[in-house]
Amino acid sequence: MDPSQVEIPPLKDLTIENITENVHLINSRCPNPRLKYLMKSLVKHVHDFARETRLSTDEWMAAIQFLTQVGQICTDVRQEFILLSDVIGLSLLVDSIDHPKPASSTEGTVLGPFHTHDAMTESNGGTLSHDPDGEPCLVICTVKDTSGKPIPGAKIDIWETDSKGFYDVQYAGRQEPDGRAVMQSDDEGNFWFNAIVPVPYPIPHDGPIGKLLKLLKRHPYRPSHMHFMFDKPGYDHLITALYLRGDPYETSDAVFGVKESLIVDLKTVTPKQAKEYGVAEGCRLLTYDFVLVSDEEARSLREKEAMTAMEKLGLRMKLLDGLPVPDVD
Amino acid sequence: MDPSQVEIPPLKDLTIENITENVHLINSRCPNPRLKYLMKSLVKHVHDFARETRLSTDEWMAAIQFLTQVGQICTDVRQEFILLSDVIGLSLLVDSIDHPKPASSTEGTVLGPFHTHDAMTESNGGTLSHDPDGEPCLVICTVKDTSGKPIPGAKIDIWETDSKGFYDVQYAGRQEPDGRAVMQSDDEGNFWFNAIVPVPYPIPHDGPIGKLLKLLKRHPYRPSHMHFMFDKPGYDHLITALYLRGDPYETSDAVFGVKESLIVDLKTVTPKQAKEYGVAEGCRLLTYDFVLVSDEEARSLREKEAMTAMEKLGLRMKLLDGLPVPDVD
Structure with a gap:
């Protein structure tokens, strides 16, 4: 300038x-x-x-150094600022504001720092995780709209850790993606794939965020979960995850992501299902029916909630591209 | 944990x-x-x-990426987070809170991102800047306490840009420090040295902070100034700078550092001074009398201001090592 x-x-x-x-x-x-x-x-x-x-100046300098360390530990496959946002509850808050959900729809939760854009595309029945030490788990899901109508052709990103609690990107020398896949719902809104039973794991705590958690006497663990992200033109982008009931960290997630409606009871396949889906008898089974909100429903709810919140705060605002700005004439 | x-x-x-x-x-x-x-x-x-x-999620992600860029551009000699703090007025605010000044003392201002710890020690009459293109400027100062008593043996860090508006550390391949020195006040609290007339310069604006300023339609310039930092046991650490009156950016410093009491009128040495200090006739002259606050005065004022501020905010606090914490019994 x-x-x-x-x-x-x-x-x-x-x-x-x-x-x-x-x-x-x-x-x-x-x-x-x-x-x-x-x-x-x-x-x-x-x-x-x-x-x-x-x-104080000393505290300010400590904060400058902390933020610098957070920035410097970031790489293409490690996002420590998202981790910081996660552990102070900001990520969940922003998702809640930006993606309001009518009661009938699937709730969202934190994206976390481990989504990548290089997952392989898998067809129904494909394999998400190739970890030989993982406990096999068949995942059978549907995706519908709020009126119960199946949504075909939704793009679904799914990612989970291996049996040791690490995402593929946390391994030095990663050659290709694993524990992640991109799928499409079929004409009846179904998608299914072979995964492993999720395990609890600590968020990366060998960097500045780990140090912060230690100072706050907080543990870094996340309860067992599997991430799902849905994209379909006409529907609000849904970032969510399913959590296993009874996990030791179910009520103390380091990043505040657990919602009762996203907790599932792990089952076991029936002999009929084992045959139908080509999995071993006794294989664990995870099922869930996802419900997407239309863009129009989401936009309308988001704008209504925004204006209500602004009024409660006593702010005179208008919406610009759906986001509040001061209403100055 | x-x-x-x-x-x-x-x-x-x-x-x-x-x-x-x-x-x-x-x-x-x-x-x-x-x-x-x-x-x-x-x-x-x-x-x-x-x-x-x-x-919104998009804005949150833009902020995550911005902060990551700020962190990643930082090096041993570039501190972009301090720059961020400077351009949003946080640096000046923290200095004002932490180093309150009684009316009789020298005001503080922003440290900026260019102080280093490797400046050469110079004796009185030494040379701060070796830039042959700079306009020579003799700097004659005193340092006293609030009662007017000279302070001998104060450690003084001084730094300024070269004639092109760059600090030494901004040059790739910097071999040794220049445009900076560490001095000591003599028994009468005097110190003097050969510098160059400060010039206005832009803060580094080839990184994320430069982009932010551009989006905000703000210029990146700082008015001509010379940094001074004082250390002497028993006295409150003083970070300050002197600004030249009439600079085009005197009232629009990109980092909000200018204070009327720190603006000086540049003079010219008298023939007598030229002889006494061994400088050329017509050499520019900058003089200033710095006044340090004792640790005790500063602590007492800081604590009084802190408690007054907490009361104004309706917070029930006590001081712990001089800093407020909630007063819970």
Whole structure:
């Protein structure tokens, strides 16, 4: 930005009391009303945090170093900032705000840092996990809309850890994806595949987030679960997961993701199912009926909830591309 | 942390409304009361930010990617998180909170990301900048306490850019420090050295912070200044800078650092001074009398301001090592 092009209010002698309004003022030239509002809210909260805690220079420097470490440990296959967002409950909160669910639909939950874009495509009956030490588990699911109508051709991303509790990307020298697949629901909205029984595992805790959890006396474990992500034009993107009932971490998930409606009872295939799906007798069985919300239903609910929330906060807002911005005439 | 050692409240079915209190609950086992309070305030503000803005998943992901880029561009000689803190006014705010100044003392300002620990030690009359293109400037200063008594033996870190507006560390292949020095005040509290006239310069804007400023239609320039940092046992650490009056960016510093009391009028040495200090006639002259606050004065003022601020916020707090924590009996 050429400085001569910017007309700036005089900023000098800023104090604990007046700095916030002055930062707002200089940011108020932002031509994007949504970014302007995000920055205003962010600056207010960051400054209020410092004022409410009387943040010291040493603490500020510790935070700078912590965030730098979080950034520097990130790689193509490790996202420590998502982990940070997860362990402070932000990820679940954002999903809840952005993907509101009518009572009849499948709830969402945290994406986590381990989704990748390179999973193999599998047909029904395909194999998700090739871990020979995993306990085989047949997964049979349906995907329908809120009126009970099957949704064919939905793209479904599924991923889980191996039997040791590690995702493929956590192994150095990973050659190709495993424990993950992309599938499509068939004409009746069915999809099924061969996986392994999910196991509990710790989120990566050898980095700065692990250190933070230790200082907070929190454990890093997630209860056994399998991730599912649904994409189908006309339907709201669904990021969710299924959790096994009775897991030791069922009520203490390090990333706050467990919802009662997503907890499943693991069963065993019947002899008939074993034959029908070509799995061994005694194979474990996980079944679930997913319900997607239409884009229209989701948009309408999201906007209604946004406006209600803004009114409750006493903010006079309007929606721009579905997101609140100040309503200035 | 061994999970079996942690007694955790049941966390399940968390919503937009109840997630904050539940994150507080799981963090409430933190044995360090100050860290516990910092986390509680941080989580509250981060969640409120998401709720007030109805933060979308796309925006959340853009923020994750932005922070990752900020972390990844950091090196031993580039600190982009400090830059981020600077451009949102947090750095100046934290300095103001942590280093309150009685009216009679020298005000503090932002540290910036360019202080290093490898500057050469120079004696009085030494040379700070070896840039042949810089306009020579003799700098003559004193350092005293609030009663006017000279402070001998204060360690003074001084750093400035070269004539092109770059710090030494911004050059690839930097062999040794330049444009920086560590000095000591003499028995009368005097120190003087040969520098160059500071020039305005942009903060590094080829990274994510530069992109952010561009989106906000803000210029990246800092007015001409020279950094000073004072260390002397018994006195509050002073991070400050002197600014040249009349600089085009005097009232629009990208990092909010300018204070009227730190603006100086550049003079020219008298023939007598030129002879006395061994500089050319017509050499520019910068003079300043720094006033340090004693540790005791600073601590007392900091604690008084902290308690007043906490009372204003309606928070019932006590001080622990000088910093507020909730006063729970």
